[in-house]
Amino acid sequence: MSNGQRLLVKVTRESLPQIKDKYPFLYLERGRLEVDDSSVKWLDSDGQVIPLPIATINTLLLGPGTSITHEAVKTLVAANCSVSWVGEDCLLFYAAGFLPTADTxxxxxxxxxxxxxxxxxxxxxxxxxxxxxxxxxxxxxxxxxxxxxxxxxxxxxxxxxxxxxxxxxxxxxxxxxxxxxxxxxxxxxxxxxxxxxxxxxxxxxxxxxxxxxxxxxxxxxxxxxxxxxxxxxxxxxxxxxxxxxxxxxxxxxxxxxxxxxxxxxxxxxxxxxxxxxxxxxxxxxxxxxxx
CATH class of the missing domain: 1.20.120.920 (CRISPR-associated endonuclease Cas1, C-terminal domain)
Structure with a gap:
């Protein structure tokens, strides 16, 4: 399915939200979230390594084929960025991780x-x-x-x-x-x-x-x-x-x-x-x- 038919398109360096913005969510699929040098990085299925500006993101939406390390979860919590597990394009919602530090x-x-x-x-x-x-x-x-x-x-x-x-x-x-x-x-x-x-x-x-x-x-x-x-x-x-x-x-x-x-x-x-x-x-x- 091409990006033109997708509700949520593939993340690239160019499509990431700017640091000046507060972005409600970022959708990821088919890749791995891990921590390197205290920052969260997305390793996609094409081998690209994309640093994520988690301080600007409310929630990461993890779609099919994603995995996340324990250290990445700890770093996301410290930045007050929550995680939800969803189907392709969020057409199904499975679960949400709640932050003990979240602003209510x-x-x-x-x-x-x-x-x-x-x-x-x-x-x-x-x-x-x-x-x-x-x-x-x-x-x-x-x-x-x-x-x-x-x-x-x-x-x-x-x-x-x-x-x-x-x-x-x-x-x-x-x-x-x-x-x-x-x-x-x-x-x-x-x-x-x-x-x-x-x-x-x-x-x-x-x-x-x-x-x-x-x-x-x-x-x-x-x-x-x-x-x-x-x-x-x-x-x-x-x-x-x-x-x-x-x-x-x-x-x-x-x-x-x-x-x-x-x-x-x-x-x-x-x-x-x-x-x-x-x-x-x-x-x-x-x-x-x-x-």
């Missing part, structure tokens, strides 16, 4: 907003206003807004089914039995999972928690699900219905992944998500910047 400013802000009914409802209204700009949300309670959302989303599914002339019997998801549902639902499930992986990486990179949500609750990643709804219409729902006839009854993982990446690149999802989260949480700074 953004996490505290998220907790503060979610713990106060008034501020939490304001965040909810911002989320819904982004998706439904014509809706009257002033004075609406959370249950009322969720009810409005349910109606609009059901209408959206039906609209897309008619637009792409696809049969639609409703959203279906059977955990562990992906192949038992129709093709449209399979693409929806796969693209949703990819979106969740990307957003989970971004949330961790900025120092927020995916477990503290505002609309969703009682689920593993409520904040990620809150954010995902901002992008699902184009990235997941329209994609699923537009691909259904082309797939002709046979799910094709490579095609779905490629089309998802194309759309994510078109909307500059990574930069958009960072900006949206920062705006929603009222934060002007990244996790690592101290006063």
């Amino acid at each position: 400013r953004n996490l505290k802000q998220q907790i503060k907003l979610s713990a106060d009914d008034t501020s939490a409802l304001d965040v909810v209204r911002q989320l819904y206003a982004r998706r439904f700009p014509d809706a009257e949300l002033v004075g609406k309670s959370l249950p009322a807004m969720m009810g409005m959302e349910g109606q609009r989303v059901r209408s959206l599914y039906q609209q897309k089914a008619e637009q792409y002339q696809v049969g639609w019997k409703g959203r279906q998801y059977v955990p562990g039995k992906f192949e038992l549902v129709d093709i449209t639902n399979q693409v929806l499930t796969a693209s949703n999972a990819a979106l969740y992986g990307i957003l989970c990486s971004v949330v961790h990179s900025l120092g927020y928690s995916p477990h503290i949500g505002f609309i969703h609750s009682g689920s593993p990643l409520p904040f990620v699900y809150d954010l995902a709804d901002l992008y699902k219409e184009h990235l997941c729902i329209d994609l699923a219905f537009s691909l259904t006839r082309e797939l002709a009854g046979r799910y094709n993982k490579q095609l779905v992944s490629a089309r998802f990446r194309e759309r994510a690149l078109e909307m500059d999802l990574l930069a958009t998500a960072v900006a949206d989260i920062t705006t929603l949480m009222g934060s002007k700074h990244g996790r690592r910047i101290r006063q």
